[in-house]
Amino acid sequence: MTESVLGDVERASRTLGVDQFQAQAAGLLTAHRIAVAGREGPHEFRGVVQVAQVADIQVIYLEQGIAVDVEITEPIDYYDVIVAMRGTSRISAGGGGSLIDAGHGAVLSPGMRASMQMDDDYGQLHLRIEQRTLDRHLESVLGRPVGAPAGFAVPMDLRSGPLRSWRHLADMVYGDLAAGDGLAAHPLAARSWRDHMLTGLVAAQPGSYLRALDDAAHERPHRRALARALEYCEERIAEPIGVDDLAAHAGVSRRSLQRMFAEELAVSPAGYLQRLRLRRVRADLLDGDPAATVTDVALRWGFAHLSRFAAAYREQYGELPSQTLRRR
Structure with missing residues (x-):
């Protein structure tokens, strides 16, 4: 029933x-x-x-x-x-x-x-x-x-x-x-x-x-370093920043940064940057400049290798960027 x-x-x-x-x-x-x-x-x-x-x-x-x-x-x-x-x-x-x-x-x-x-x-x-x-x-x-x-x-x-x-x-x-x-x-x-x-x-x-939530509840010091790295990602995502830039801004070593990302976000710093850039690409493809092509948008957000970009985009969203663009 x-x-x-x-x-x-x-x-x-x-x-x-x-x-x-x-x-x-x-x-x-x-x-x-x-x-x-x-x-x-x-x-x-x-x-x-x-x-x-x-x-x-x-x-x-x-x-x-x-x-x-x-x-x-x-x-x-x-x-x-x-x-x-x-x-x-x-x-x-x-x-x-x-x-x-x-x-x-x-x-x-x-x-x-x-x-x-x-x-x-x-x-x-x-x-x-x-x-x-x-x-x-x-x-x-x-x-x-x-x-x-x-x-x-x-x-x-x-x-x-x-x-x-x-x-x-x-x-x-x-x-x-x-x-x-x-x-x-x-x-x-x-x-x-x-x-x-x-x-x-x-x-x-x-x-x-579970650990990230526990750290958030108790304001662990390494969480503040991670927050600095994430804020830097948001501010500079259109620039050619890399893992070393994030580590320097957060005030930790590259290895410490990689460990923090793995423990807190279950992703590497490079993987996080890629996902953030893919998210910006998708937003532009769906609701951006009508005259912009897929190549224009990909280059704007730091994807120089277009075939790798298309493969990563499809893995993340289940469709090619050109298919997303046609739904604008």
Whole structure:
């Protein structure tokens, strides 16, 4: 049963067959295959699909009413935080396996596939977080642009510490959405709850920005040096600056600068400069001088080798710069 807001799934009066369920779930998440498992329990598929929105986080409830094996067939391009509302599932992703139950969740990061074995009484909540949403939140918390996209450990221990608090918040949001008339429906409250959930996720779940967030909270000295380097990048990005220039401006050695970028941004200084220049190129191609060519824009932002530039641009944005220009 599909609803515009999450309702009481226990009282759902209509359920979906496996094909309808798979089509609706794939439209909300990603392509997958479902196989009815040969385990003991009910033998009739009784699918429930419900969805709601908390600002720009999509909240999706799924249940099948029967033991199933699910395989995600394409890499996801968003973050998927999965918690069990009841029952148990086992997930394999990122080279390992873990449990999803009352005390354990899972986080899938962009580029991952997964397979799951779900018990017949399993009901799962998915929080779909777009990569751009998490990037913007990280930039706001860190006070600077992010480098590589965040990656998280898959297992999520919800039994103690900050992640237990995060689970309480998720339960409160879910309950408010299920009631249908709570604060989660109010745009201002929804944005506040979204920010709390995102901050809790990045600050508590092991991931590539955990140390950077800890440093931001405690104002580590090397973070100030990194901030000087990033500010210099923004100010001089149109000039032929390099790694040695950044290190000199930040007041650290080249090796220290490389280590800071790797630990804080998960990217090298040269890689960061390239991404920043590519971002400026894309902005100009989409909304710049109508008479400018791709070559003009590439040279303006310091790309002298046009074939390498085109390859790097395509890897970053999934299309050639000439294709971006035609969409102006």
